[in-house]
Amino acid sequence: MRKARQVLIIVPLIFTMLYQATPIEAKDKHHLKNYKCVENVTLTKKQKKKLDKLFDELYEHKKEIFETVEDYGMISEEQKDKHIELIEEHTEKMKKTKDKWCQDKTK
DSSP: OHHHHHHHHHHHHHHHHHTOOOHHHHHHHOTTTTOOOOOSOOOOHHHHHHHHHHHHHHHHHHHHHHHHHHHTTSSOHHHHHHHHHHHHHHHHHHHHTTTOOOOOSOO
């Protein structure tokens, strides 16, 4: 029963990750589409370090999901490895651009 509950939790997460909006849809539906960006925000070293830690934790949680799903036989090892590679790339991109979250769409 516990395994079934875990599967019911994991499957929607996988589909959410697999079927995200295309770049064009994401641009049209972006939550900052009609908002003006905050200007001149400079993060301190402590703030940057905290964000890096959170990005790393998020990566580890996502990685654990794909490893678990592969253990349950829901995806192949090759699929798991590809997903982990993609989330690793995304995590690194987020860490590099953490100062540039908002792009003003109102100008």
